[in-house]
Amino acid sequence: MNAALLEITGRPGDVSDRTVRNLINGATQRPIGRTRRALEAVFRCPLKDLRFETPSTTAPPEAPVERRQFIAVRSALALTSATPSFGAPRRIGVSDIERLHRRFADVIAKDHRHGGQRAIEHRAAAMADEALSLQNTGSASHRIRKQVYASAAAFRSSAMWAAIDGRRFEEATGHMRVAQQLAEMAGDPYIKFRIWSHAGTMYRHMGRPTDAIAANDVARKLGVTRQDPLFASLGLARQGAIHGAAGDGTAIRRAFDQAQDALLRADPEAQRPVWMNAFYDQAELDSLALSAYLALGDFERAEAHGHRCLAALRPHMHRSKAIATTRVARAQLEQGDAEPAVASAMTVPADAAARHPRVVGMLQTFGSRLDVIAPGTAHAHTWAQYARDTWRQPV
Structure with a gap:
């Protein structure tokens, strides 16, 4: 019902x-x-x-x-009722679940490459509906049905993330509510962690650190964080990023020290959901630290974490690379290093600079700050010309 x-x-x-x-x-x-x-x-x-x-x-x-x-x-x-009137009813089985998993992996791959796009959001939401419709095509064991609900929740959580990444917070909230219910029906603690952890990030980007902490705490209190240090590390790192938005330097350092310790204790060979294996590692931890210290105003420390992130990023993390590069450029600029800052910003891929809502917004802020910090300089002129000719043009 x-x-x-x-x-x-x-x-x-x-x-x-x-x-x-x-x-x-x-x-x-x-x-x-x-x-x-x-x-x-x-x-x-x-x-x-x-x-x-x-x-x-x-x-x-x-x-x-x-x-x-x-x-x-x-x-x-x-x-x-959805099966033909002749022969035995269709049996939903492991092959159906494996097909859903393959499609989910494809959604994850597209997100890491493009990120924030409405097409990814709509595709993920449609896949969630398709997974739910599978429930009415035949009989299945209790275990299989729970896995179908878990797959639907996973797709909805990806739709939620794409909306967050695209700064479409109202749509993200709608996906979150649906995903939370599906995750409860599935009884899957891993997807519950993903949804609540995303919720914490969403509220952080919305400028609501109190709600962000509360949502992220739900994720951190799930049993998976006690069973697997990698989940504990991600929860702590995202907590650190939230503390950055709240301006709490002591809490930032404590959270990232604990996140680093948990990451080092995590078994690299342990079995984990595809979405976790696809993105969380040392590079992502440093990316979150970059975000936290940038928000705090500790630009030197932010830049250091940014370079560590870029050095360790896996090749498929196109969206993450664009975001980290833009943040490094901002950290350099705020230290008065306009020349390397402009050089860094000009390495952001043109497709991300023109199409990814988060990157577009950060580069616009970079340009505004450049006009304040180094007005009328050759560096400001170079950036203005580059922005006009490159990343503001259709790609």
Whole structure:
């Protein structure tokens, strides 16, 4: 019923165990509102066909046993209604889950290359819907169904991240709510960590450090951070970045010291979700430290972490490289080093400089600060000409 409400309204359902028990035992005779819509969607028939009362009918109540038998039959029909009327119903299995995993890996790869694009967001959301629709194509074990929900949650979390990266925070919040419900239905602590960790980053970018800390704390208190130091390290590093936005230098240093220690303790051979293996390592830790110290105003330390990040970034991290390079340029500029700052900024790939919303905004800020720090200089003229001819032009 909750999944049906999610499809119908785009909002998470709130049907509880108690609601279902009351429907089965006859305590609820006349379902209304969202409960009625969910029932009719699940069983694919009007409410009166389920022997419930509606405003226009006064059917006598059934015995609880008869209602349970009827609902059991309707449940079986609903699960098989999407299959052909001939032969055995389709069985959803491991091959279906593996196909979803391959498509998710493709979404992750596109995100690391392009980042923040609406096309990535919409593709990931569509894949989440496709994963959910798989539930109605046949029978499956309880374990497989939970994996389908986990895949749908993973796709939604990628849609959420693409929206965050593109500075579309209202859309990101909508994806977050759907992803959280799907993750609960899946019971998957890894995807729960990803969603809540993304939420902390979203609130940080929105300028809401208190909410960011609270969301990130939910991720950090999940059992996966005790089982695997790599998850503990990521949670601490993102906490450090939030402290940077809040201007707490002592908390920044403590968080990154602990994150570094946890990273060194992590087993590089341990099995982890593809999204974790694809991005979190020493380079990402240094990238988050770069962000934190830049926000704090400790530009020398920020630049040092930036160079460490760029030296360690894996080749497929195109989006991360563009962001780190832009931040290094800003750190150099704030130290009064206009020439190397402009040189660094000019190495940002033109496609990211023109199309990635976060990079575009940071380069615009860089140009504004250059006009303040080194107005009328050759460096300012060089940058203005380069910006006009290169990254502001269609790519």
